[in-house]
Amino acid sequence: MNALIALRRGVLNQIAIIRQSPLGTVGALIVLFFVIVAILAPFLAPHGAWTTLKDASGRIATLQPPSAEFWLGTTFLGRDLLSQMMWAARTTIFIGLVSGLISIVIGANVGLFSGYYGGRIDEVLMRFTDIVYGMPFLPFIIVLIALFGRSQSFVILAIVLIVWRTSARVVRAQTLALKQRQFVLAARARGCSDLRIIYRHIMPNILPLLLLYTAFNIAWSIIAEAGAAFLGFGDPEHLSWGGMLYELWISGQIRTAWWWFAFPSVAIISLVSALVFISRAYEEVANPRLRQR
Amino acid sequence: MLLELDNLCVSYATRAGPVHAVEGVKLDVGENEVLGLAGESGCGKTTLIRSLLRLLPKGAGVSADRLAWKGHDLAPLSDRDFRRRIMWNEISLVPQSAQASLNPVYRVGDQIIEAIEEHADMTPAAAKARVAELFDLVGLEPGLISAYPHEFSGGMRQRAMIAMALVLDPALVIMDEPTTGLDVLVQERIIRKVRELREISGNSILLITHDISVIAEMSDRIAIMYGGQIMEVAAAIDMFEEPVHPYTLGLKNAFPSIKQIGKPLISIPGSPPSLLGGVAGCPFAPRCPFAVERCRSERPVLKEIAPGHTAACHRSGEAEFMRARASEKQTWQFSKSAA
Numbered sequence: 001m002n003a004l005i006a007l008r009r010g011v012l013n014q015i016a017i018i019r020q021s022p023l024g025t026v027g028a029l030i031v032l033f034f035v036i037v038a039i040l041a042p043f044l045a046p047h048g049a050w051t052t053l054k055d056a057s058g059r060i061a062t063l064q065p066p067s068a069e070f071w072l073g074t075t076f077l078g079r080d081l082l083s084q085m086m087w088a089a090r091t092t093i094f095i096g097l098v099s100g101l102i103s104i105v106i107g108a109n110v111g112l113f114s115g116y117y118g119g120r121i122d123e124v125l126m127r128f129t130d131i132v133y134g135m136p137f138l139p140f141i142i143v144l145i146a147l148f149g150r151s152q153s154f155v156i157l158a159i160v161l162i163v164w165r166t167s168a169r170v171v172r173a174q175t176l177a178l179k180q181r182q183f184v185l186a187a188r189a190r191g192c193s194d195l196r197i198i199y200r201h202i203m204p205n206i207l208p209l210l211l212l213y214t215a216f217n218i219a220w221s222i223i224a225e226a227g228a229a230f231l232g233f234g235d236p237e238h239l240s241w242g243g244m245l246y247e248l249w250i251s252g253q254i255r256t257a258w259w260w261f262a263f264p265s266v267a268i269i270s271l272v273s274a275l276v277f278i279s280r281a282y283e284e285v286a287n288p289r290l291r292q293r
Numbered sequence: 294m295l296l297e298l299d300n301l302c303v304s305y306a307t308r309a310g311p312v313h314a315v316e317g318v319k320l321d322v323g324e325n326e327v328l329g330l331a332g333e334s335g336c337g338k339t340t341l342i343r344s345l346l347r348l349l350p351k352g353a354g355v356s357a358d359r360l361a362w363k364g365h366d367l368a369p370l371s372d373r374d375f376r377r378r379i380m381w382n383e384i385s386l387v388p389q390s391a392q393a394s395l396n397p398v399y400r401v402g403d404q405i406i407e408a409i410e411e412h413a414d415m416t417p418a419a420a421k422a423r424v425a426e427l428f429d430l431v432g433l434e435p436g437l438i439s440a441y442p443h444e445f446s447g448g449m450r451q452r453a454m455i456a457m458a459l460v461l462d463p464a465l466v467i468m469d470e471p472t473t474g475l476d477v478l479v480q481e482r483i484i485r486k487v488r489e490l491r492e493i494s495g496n497s498i499l500l501i502t503h504d505i506s507v508i509a510e511m512s513d514r515i516a517i518m519y520g521g522q523i524m525e526v527a528a529a530i531d532m533f534e535e536p537v538h539p540y541t542l543g544l545k546n547a548f549p550s551i552k553q554i555g556k557p558l559i560s561i562p563g564s565p566p567s568l569l570g571g572v573a574g575c576p577f578a579p580r581c582p583f584a585v586e587r588c589r590s591e592r593p594v595l596k597e598i599a600p601g602h603t604a605a606c607h608r609s610g611e612a613e614f615m616r617a618r619a620s621e622k623q624t625w626q627f628s629k630s631a632a
Contacts, residue, residue, distance in 0.1 A: 119351065186394035189348055189386045190457070191376040191411040204398040 014211070017285055024281025030274035034267070038089040047080040049087035049239050054078065066259050073259035075244075076251040084244055085263055091240040092271070095152065095225045099159040100218030107164035107217070108210055111171025112198050116179055126172070132165045137224055138231065145233045152235040159224045167213040174206045208286040215279035219272045226268050241268050295465055295497055296322040296345075296384075299359035303337075303344045303521075306352050313571045314340040314353075316521040319595060322465060327491065327498045329512030329529070331505060331544075333565055337521040338501045339389060342467050346386060347372055363464075381412045381461050389469040391454035395442035402428075402438030405457045413461055427456040430493070431486060448479035452486065459490065467499045472507050484510055505548045509533065514601075517541050520566050520576025523595060527602040537604040537612040540577045542619035559622050575606070582624045583608055583615050 018024040037044065047053060053074060055061040060078040064070050072081035114125040141158040148154045178184065179202065187201045203210075228234060229242030230249070241264040248260045303315040315337045322328050332338050344355045360367045362379060370379070380386075388394045395404060402424050409420045425435050431452040442450060451471065458466050471487070472480040484507065491498060500511055508515055508529075515532045517524045517540065525538040536542050543561040550556075563580040566572055575581070578588040587607050595603040598612070608615065618624045 182388060182390050182393035183396040185348065186386075186388045186391075186454075187396065187407075189346060189380070189388055190408040191380050192407070201396050205396070207398075 018278060018281045021277075021281035021284060023277040027274040027277025027281070030270055031278065034089055034271050034274075035093060037086055038093045041086040041090050045083040045086040047083040049084050050079065051083070052078045053080055063253060063257050063260075072263050073257070075247065075260055076253055076257070081244075081260060081263060084239060085241070085267060088239045088241045088244055088264070089267070091152075091235075091238040092222060092225060092242070092268070095156055095159070095240065096218045096222035096271075099156045099163060099221035099225070100214060102156070103160045103164040103217045103221065104167055104210065104214045106160065107167025107213065108171050108203070110164070110168040111173075112175050112203060114168070115172040115175025116194070116198050116202065118176075122172075125168075129165050129168050132162065135162065137162045138227065141224075141228050141233055142231075145228075150233060150235055152238050155225060155228060155233070155235060158228070159221045163217050163220050163224065167210075167217060170209065170213060171206060174209055175202055178202050178205055208282055212279050212282040212286050215275050215282060219275035219279070222268065222272055222275070241265075294321050294361075295324055295363060296320075296499075297359055297361045297364075298345070298357060301341070301344065301357040301360065302355070303340050303349065304354045306354070307569070310570050311354075312568050314521050314568055315344065316568075316571070317592075317594075318518075318521075318523050320516055320523060320526070322497050322499055324464070325495050325497060326514065327500060327512045329500045329502070329508035329515045330518060331502060331508045331515060332518035334503055335565055336518045337568075338503075338518055339469060340521075341518070342386070342469060342499070342501060346380065346384065346467070347375055377412065381408055381463060383463050384465045384467065385458040385461070385463040387451075387454050387458045387466065387468040387471055390474065391471065392447050392450045392474060394454055395445075395450055397442055399441075400439050401442055401445065401453050405453070405460055408457055408460055423460060424456070427460055428453075430459070430490060431456045447475055448483065451475060451479075451483055455483075455487065455490070459494065459496070462494060463496060465497045465499060467501070469501045470503070471500070472502065472504065480507070487511065505544060517544065520572060521568055522576055523605065524577065525602075525604040525606075526595065527604075531599070531602050535599075535602075535612070536616070537598055537602070537609050538577075538606045539581045539583050539608075539615055539619065541604075542616060543580075543625070546619065546625075557622075559620075559625055562625060582618070583611075 018028050053061045053070075055064070061070070061074050062076055062078045064074040066073045070080055070082065072085060074080055075084070110125050110129065114122045137158075140162060141155070144154055144158045184197060184201060187197050192201065225234070225240060226242030226245075229240045230245045232246050232250075234240055234243040234246065244264040245261070248254055248257065254261055298318055298320045301315060301318040302313065305312045305314060318341060320328075330338055330341070340349070343349045344353070345360070349355065357368070362383060367375065367379070395401060402421070405424045405427070406417075406420045409415055409423065415423065424438055428435055428438055433449060433452055433456070437445070437449070445453065455471070458468075468487070472483055475483065487498070488511065498511075500508065502508055512529045514526065515529050516526045517532070517538065519540050524540050525532070525536065527536075532541065533545070536545060540561075546559040547561060549558060561580055566576050566579065574587075574589040574591055575584070575593050578584040581588065585608070591607070593605040593607045595605045596609060597603050598609055
């Protein structure tokens with residue numbers, strides 16, 4: 001019961017933080033829109049993602065511009081773009097969310113342990129982070145896909161292995177500063193274990209930063225997934241917005257079918273921007289200097 | 294005796310070599326006693342108590358001939374057992390700058406309850422009641438239990454930290470600079486409160502401060518520390534009436550006396566020694582107007598001068614002479630030119 005009340009208070013607090021910033025509110029509404037569409041895609045989408053549609057005369061409805069019948073037009077193979085957009089939103093948001101969350105968990109833990117323990121642990125973890133910093137994303141995912149095949153889990157794995165690095169460094173820097181604070185020594189004096197100090201005393205103090213980087217990591221994961229899918233490294237069974245652009249590219253219609261090109265791109269841009277807007281609202285909490293005077 | 298220390302040494306390994314922050318300290322705290330430990334900033338007071346409580350950073354080396362609590366040697370105890378059994382149940386700490394010692398994201402009451410949870414089996418309700426009891430004892434309103442640290446003033450935070458230290462009724466409370474950073478009126482209130490609490494509970498207090506007036510007001514016995522070593526230990530009255538060590542004499546000069554308003558203060562020339570690589574003789578010798586050749590080569594040990602009064606000075610036999618000369622300003626100026 002107490003946990004429920006705490007959860008409710010936590011959620012309300014987050015909403016209050018985002019609402020303080022007009023940009024954050026806009027971002028939250030955009031994200032909410034896409035999330036609802038993604039969840040309700042099975043009910044909202046007029047057609048399947050891979051259904052080939054025919055027009056009144058019985059011919060395949062290929063490359064139809066937006067019309068009353070096909071709101072967002074159709075693809076080269078006569079598939080409804082609106083339905084594809086909705087189904088693809090599921091993949092994009094799922095991969096973005098899962099990779100973003102896993103990467104913040106890894107990044108936060110690496111940063112916390114590295115910063116708190118220092119010494120050899122710090123040295124090992126941070127040199128490892130440096131190595132990851134040296135790895136370019138696309139060649140890395142190409143090698144990974146070449147080795148294991150085009151499956152969704154390996155796309156997520158590839159994204160996570162790259163995206164966690166920034167959050168690890170930032171969290172480490174904050175931990176280094178916080179562990180010098182008097183209340184950490186006081187906690188140690190009253191008998192708190194290292195783990196308790198890390199998770200109960202240091203982590204709550206960097207929570208705004210963690211939320212900020214969660215939003216960032218999700219945004220980066222979506223961009224990474226779109227990039228990989230556009231190059232043809234997405235899971236062929238799960239259409240994403242980047243995957244739609246890949247199909248456009250291989251169909252050779254990129255100069256003529258503007259709608260096929262415009263809608264997925266605009267969706268990627270607006271979802272990523274919306275996440276950046278939200279992170280901006282958190283950044284104002286983490287870094288009060290950004291607040292408007 | 295509650296706490297006995299003999300020949301306690303703490304050194305830090307640095308790139309320039311070992312720093313002997315605490316050297317050969319012999320000290321004990323009796324039951325129901327307030328022992329004041331005084332010295333300049335950087336003389337090793339805080340390092341001394343942190344070594345005792347195992348709160349030193351990695352890279353600090355601690356050794357002692359004897360380190361005992363209630364007659365039991367503490368050395369064989371693992372860090373974990375020490376934290377569980379000794380800390381807070383037996384010895385608690387009001388840390389330096391207690392005002393910054395509360396975690397800003399938790400309610401003050403919850404942080405005190407955390408201290409209880411780590412060390413005692415108490416139901417949440419009992420723990421809560423105990424916190425309320427202590428808030429009452431230190432003079433904080435019960436409504437403040439669920440307030441956050443930023444809602445407290447400096448003096449209130451200090452009292453909350455004292456409440457936290459007393460929560461399991463330990464035999465010894467170590468207070469590291471409990472009044473530093475507070476204005477004199479709040480200082481006075483805190484001091485009065487601590488005295489009051491001591492009368493109720495009968496705990497011993499190890500009081501660490503550089504403020505001689507606080508020490509004078511609260512302590513039964515006083516230990517003077519300089520350059521990582523104990524210079525002089527005596528009952529509070531003896532320390533002020535019949536100090537022996539030249540450093541104590543100098544300290545006494547440097548504090549304003551209410552009986553001699555307007556009289557210029559005499560300060561000790563020079564600055565505390567670098568503890569890098571250790572000091573051969575008496576650490577105070579370079580600043581001491583009474584230093585002789587022996588002081589620079591041979592380290593003085595604590596010798597009993599009168600019952601319960603010890604000093605580490607080669608010339609402690611000439612106390613009368615030094616006391617007379619130390620109140621003259623030229624004595625210390627001579628030392629400045631020598632240094």
